[in-house]
Every structure is written in C-alpha cells, then in structure tokens.
Amino acid sequence: MSERENIKNYAPDALRARLQKDGLPGFRAAQITRWLYARGVEDWDAMSDLGLDLRRELARRFETRALETGEVQRATDGVIKTQLRARDGAVLESVAIPERGRTTLCLSTQVGCPLACSFCATGALGFTRNLSSAEIIDQMCRMRELLPAGQRITNVVFMGMGEPLLNLPGLLPALDTLLHPQAFGLAPRRITVSTAGVARRIPELLEQAPVNLAVSLHAANDALRDELVPLNRRFPLAQLFATLRALPQLSRRHPVFFEYTLMAGVNDSVEDARALARLLAGLPSKLNVIPMNEHEDAPYRAPTPQVMDRFLAELSRAGVVCTLRRPRGADIEAACGQLALRPSPSPPPPSPAGARQGQEPGTTRR
Ligand code: SF4
Structure with missing residues (x-):
C-alpha cells in the first residue's frame, strides 16, 4: 500500500495551506486543482505548467488516485x-x-x-x-x-x-x-x-x-x-x-x-x-x-x-x-436502497493514471 498521502483529501483552499506548510509554493494549488478536477489529469508528469522540480516533489509526497x-x-x-x-x-x-x-x-x-x-x-x-x-x-x-x-x-x-x-x-x-x-x-x-x-x-x-x-x-x-x-x-x-x-x-x-x-x-x-x-x-x-x-x-x-x-x-x-x-x-439493482455490492470474483482491469473521459475499463454484469 502506498505511503504517500492522497492529494484529493485536500479541498482547494486547504491544499494551498498544506503546500505552504511543507515549504512548497501554495499559489500553485489553483493550477493543481484545475489539472486534477477541471481537466481530469492525474499524472504529475502531464501537468506541464508546473516546474519539473515541483512535479517531482509533489509526486514524492502525494498520490492522485484513490x-x-x-x-x-x-x-x-x-x-x-x-x-x-x-x-x-x-x-x-x-x-x-x-x-x-x-x-x-x-x-x-x-x-x-x-x-x-x-x-x-x-x-x-x-x-x-x-x-x-x-x-x-x-x-x-x-x-x-x-x-x-x-x-x-x-x-x-x-x-x-x-x-x-x-x-x-x-x-x-x-x-x-x-x-x-x-x-x-x-x-x-x-x-x-x-x-x-x-x-x-x-x-x-x-x-x-x-x-x-x-x-x-x-x-x-x-x-x-x-x-x-x-x-x-x-x-x-x-x-x-x-x-x-x-x-x-x-x-x-x-x-x-x-x-x-x-x-x-x-x-x-x-x-x-x-x-x-x-x-x-x-x-x-x-x-x-x-x-x-x-x-x-x-x-x-x-x-x-x-x-x-x-x-x-x-x-x-x-x-x-x-x-x-x-x-x-x-x-x-442501482435504484434507491438497492446498492448491495458483491465483491468482484476477479481483480478489476488496470486503469491507467491520467485516464480521460470516454474510456471504459470494463462492462460486465455481476
Ligand atoms: S441503511 Fe444506510 S444506506 Fe440504507 S437507507 Fe438506511 S441510511 Fe441509507
């Protein structure tokens, strides 16, 4: 299991404070937020308007998928x-x-x-x-x-x-x-x-x-x-x-x-x-x-x-x-009061980091 914290635990304003606490540029929180949520990008390497050193530091501290x-x-x-x-x-x-x-x-x-x-x-x-x-x-x-x-x-x-x-x-x-x-x-x-x-x-x-x-x-x-x-x-x-x-x-x-x-x-x-x-x-x-x-x-x-x-x-x-x-x-059984999950008998298919809209990892009936 990853030891890194998940960055999505921080709402945008809290992220700014969290970065500042770690000596990182808090003002970058807005850019990170846009990449993660508005653009749906979760690969640190793809966040091209962040400097390389910052991207490396963020990747060392935070994971982006939960x-x-x-x-x-x-x-x-x-x-x-x-x-x-x-x-x-x-x-x-x-x-x-x-x-x-x-x-x-x-x-x-x-x-x-x-x-x-x-x-x-x-x-x-x-x-x-x-x-x-x-x-x-x-x-x-x-x-x-x-x-x-x-x-x-x-x-x-x-x-x-x-x-x-x-x-x-x-x-x-x-x-x-x-x-x-x-x-x-x-x-x-x-x-x-x-x-x-x-x-x-x-x-x-x-x-x-x-x-x-x-x-x-x-x-x-x-x-x-x-x-x-x-x-x-x-x-x-x-x-x-x-x-x-x-x-x-x-x-x-x-x-x-x-x-x-x-x-x-x-x-x-x-x-x-x-x-x-x-x-x-x-x-x-x-x-x-x-x-x-x-x-x-x-x-x-x-x-x-x-x-x-x-x-x-x-x-x-x-x-x-x-x-x-x-x-x-x-x-x-997706209607109100019907969510009774049964664990999948086989592991889920891998889903690539930074996946974008329109991809479909798998469609099956349980
Ligand atoms: S058991 Fe929980 S999920 Fe189900 S209706 Fe009651 S509060 Fe909602």
Missing part, C-alpha cells in the same frame, strides 16, 4: 452502476443517472452502512468504514470516465452507500471540492445530501455547505419508523422535526426534500398519508414518493398503481407538494 474502476453495469434506461475499489481492497458503488439535459451522480460516503434500515440492501451489508474525502471525490473522477464524450455531471446526490452525516470529516472537504470554481464548480443547489435523520449534525452540515438537504423519512409515526429506520430510536420524529423547523436556511425557494419509500401494506394507507401531511404542515418541503425497489434482502413490495394514486391524491388534497419518482436503474 479508487480503481471495477465492474460496470449499464441499465436499459441508461443508468450506470459501478463498483470502485479502494487501496485497502474495500469496494463501494456509485451510480450515474442520465436524464434529459442533465446527469446526476449518486455518491457513497461509507463502505456499507451502520444504520440497518430494514428495507435497504446496503444496510443488510453491515458497516466496514468511512470513506476518505479523496475516496468520495474520486467517485466523480472515475464515473466521469465512463460517460459518453461531452456528457457532463450536472448534479450530485449523496444517496449511495452509507449515512453522509456520520462521516462529516470526509464529506465536508469533498463538498468544498465539488463547489470550488477551480475544481468541479457545481452550484450549491445542484448538490443534495441525504440523511436518515442524524438530527444533531444537520445544522453543522448546512452551516458549512449551503447544499440541499434531503431526509429519508419513510414513516410518519415513531412506532413504524423505529422499525424501518432504527436510527429513529436515537432521533425520534419530534426531535428531527424540531431541528428542521429551526433551520434558518429553509425557505419556499430552498425547501427540505423528503424521501418516502412506499411499501405495500406497511406505510401506504390513506391514514398514513394524512399523518404525513400533518407532520410536514408549515415546513418548506417537497416530498418524493418512491415505490419500493424490490430486492432479495427485504420482504417489502411496491403497492399497486391504484394504491399509489390514492396515497398521492390524499397528500395533494392536504396541500403537500409531492411527486412520484419513477425508479431508475432497477434492472441492475
């Missing part, structure tokens, strides 16, 4: 799911979701997840470790290589493996890099961080990064939510919603997004819809209702279209702003 691309699966609707392998052999998954006029990347923040939501395939894996900032941001770099030439990543959602708010030290520098104009330069409203409801860390997230907040809700009463999202026992609905209602960042233009996975006979009744409407009343919010993405690790099923229509109609009657989200990538 992840290698493993198995790539492509769904019939254009969704791409990829397994990515870290230096220590840990494997995670990322998903690219092309839509008309935009491409959303769904990133992971942990290997596995400690929260064990009962409907989620990732939760069934258990928890291995947090991802470093470099590993979080390298998902952007590796996934970008798999997109057709000219297709840009326009949106990022942290809805992959893991609970982002249990890894703020990894997440916050990665958000800085996503937002920084010399790096990925994404607008804050094109980034969404989704939490299962780690209430005490929500204010810190939004103070540090003005991104969208999404909350995986799935139930409107504590008894059911304790069962579906066990984290609810630590942060029950009253505490979660008191935290949300106190957030100064929320407004009609900047609402909190709620995810509600609809499960047949579990949380899909008219009474459930009414309880949900009462919970959301007065809070600037948008609700995404998602039919259960069925998989072998959970006993839940999606309701019939009639039941879903009845549920949504009841919400609309109560004035809740809601949409039914159509599942994407379900045929390769």
